[in-house]
Each structure stands twice: as C-alpha cells, then as structure tokens.
Amino acid sequence: MTHEWQPETLAVRAGSEHTAYGENSEAMFLTSSFVFENAAQAAARFGGQEPGNIYSRFTNPTVTMFQNKLAALEGAESCVATSSGMAAILAAVMGLCSAGDHVVASRSIFGTSVQLFANILTRWGLETTFVSLTDPDAWKAAAKANTKLFFVETPSNPLTEVCDINELADIAHNAGALLVVDNCFCTPALQKPLDLGADIIIHSATKYIDGQGRCLGGAVLGKKAVIEPVYGFLRTAGPTMSAFNAWVFLKGLETLHVRMEAHARNALALATWLEQQPGVERVYYPGLASHPQHALALKQQKSGGAILSFDVKGGQQAAWRLIDATKMISITANLGDAKSTITHPATTTHSRVSPEARAAAGIGDGLVRIAVGLEHIDDLKADLALLTQ
C-alpha cells in the first residue's frame, strides 16, 4: 500500500530535489545556461534524446521544483511557470488558439485580462465574447463552431460572484471548447478546478502563492497534451519565470495552507462585523450566509477566501473618506499580501469601464474592496472605525 500525502504535506515536500551538498532548503540555480560532459551529450540534449537542462529559458531546476510542487497541489499532470500572471494567460492563448478562433470570457475577470482579450488579441484575429459569470445560458448562447476556450475567474473581483465550475465545464465541453479557470483568488488550498472538470488553471503567483507581495510570476496547469503547446510558446517567445522568483514562490507554497486559512478566518470575521455596522449598506463575501451563492461557494471552495467588498452609505465621498481615514491598511489595488489592502474599484481598477457598464455590473460609487491580510482582526476593525458611526 502506498501512502498518499495530504495537501499540506505536498505543499511542504512535493517537487523538492536536492544536490550532492545535501541542502535542506531548495537551492536557487541562478545560471542562464548548463554545461555538457562532451559534444555528444550536448547533441543528445538538444535533440531531445537525453533529458536535462540546456538553457534557463527552456528549463531551470529551481523553476522545475516550483512547477512540480504547484502541479502536485492542483492535481495537474503538467505545469509551466511564467514571468507574470498576464504572461500565463497570454501563453495559454498563444499555445492553444490561432487567428480566426473565438473565446468566451466572463465579463467579471481581472481588468488587464479584459484589455488583453478585447484590445490586443483582437489585432491578431482572436475574437472574444464577454458574458455574465453567473448566467449559464449566456455561455451556451455565445459558443460558436470556432470557440476554443471558455475563460473564467471565480470568485469574481470585486463583487465575489461565484460560478458553478462543474456546470460550466459541461457547457464548454459540449461546445468543443476547453474551460480555463483563473484560480488566483482561491489557490489550490481552497479550490481545485481540475477536480471540478476544468481543463486549464491559470495562476498569478504574484498574489497568494508569493503571499508577501515581493515577486511577479504565473503558471499554466493542465493535462500534458494541453500544456505542451503552451510550453512550446513559452520557451520560444520567452516570458518564462526567473529562478530567483521561482525560489521565492517555492518558499511561499510551503506556508500556503496556513496562510489561506488565516486569511479566510480574518475575512469572515471582518465581513460578519461589517454587516453589523451602521455605515455599511451591503457586504459581498461568499463565506457569509447572506451571499446569494453561499451554498455553491462552500460546495466548491473550502472557505469564502480572503477578498471581500462592501457598499458604504454615502457614495464615493464616504468611500474615499473611509479609505483616507485608515492608518494601517495599505491603500493599493494589489492583493494576496500579508498586509491588508483597501481600494475603491470605481475610481481605480474599474475606472476605465464606463459608468453605465459599471452600474450594470453592480460596481457602485460607494463600493470598497478589502483583501484581508494577516493582521489581528481587532486592529483591522479599529482601522475601519469610521463605519461604526
């Protein structure tokens, strides 16, 4: 009988390799190229007859350890690391689509992802139809004969809407398309999209995989045959992950489960408290019983996660007053950090969206988003004390 490791153990132990020096912490291989024993070995490596490293744009041992650890956590056959989350999305599209193909994407994806699909990839002949995250019929209706990918993020940012990954995977497969899930918000500690029927996972490692706001990176995961062309694009075009960043992410993954559990515990406590404050109109957090998709969220996620948003009474003026009154929480649009961050979506992350489209998406002028960090809950509440009045 073989004993299978639990996820927490995989995060600490999976993917590790050790050199002859016997180091316990994984080594950082800062080298652009690798040397060969002789000319014949060089030829065999280049010809693919012998496995091994050639050049760090193709493979690097530290990056490989990171890829193998993340693959073990997501239950994926294959993983390729990229220089950023956006590079992961670009590589997936470049590897799997051609000019004349079509993508169906959720309207509620990361703003830069919208820009990539709507403004850049269109110039290369890839058309994208944007639909509502939570309307399965709209996905069905948008699919065409040339649809290659369904692209989704769940929970969404900033309103934390959730889609049924299982159901969407069925719709995608019936349409002959692959389902891509950007799993940046939940990480494999809270949600495993491949187990729910998705074909491809995208990560911005910049967020919770790093966990302390230091490095940019990303990853694409899935079956070997699906990832092969994505890797082909990466090693040729070059947006691969640096060994230094891979080493930081390797260390980040070791503590992923304890961090995500602590983030979610803090977020639920803060969301519960916010719901009771006179200055708050409405709270959006999948871990709350008041969330319209609470049951679905807890069916496919281990917890509500770390991101919440809320409408303050008094619109933009009140939202800005609240943000400016904070003394501790960082005013920044980033997330996935030990430090809690606060942002006003209507004038930052979603300022390029027209006021009408924003209103239709439910992003009001009084909406505030907090990515809840690892500070003590009492100090977070104290920093938002304006809401108690």
Ligand SMILES: *Cc1c(COP(=O)(O)O)cnc(C)c1O
């Ligand atoms: C940040 C983010 C990205 C892009 O990642 P970068 O590492 O900044 O390129 C993609 N998707 C989601 C959900 C994100 O939050």
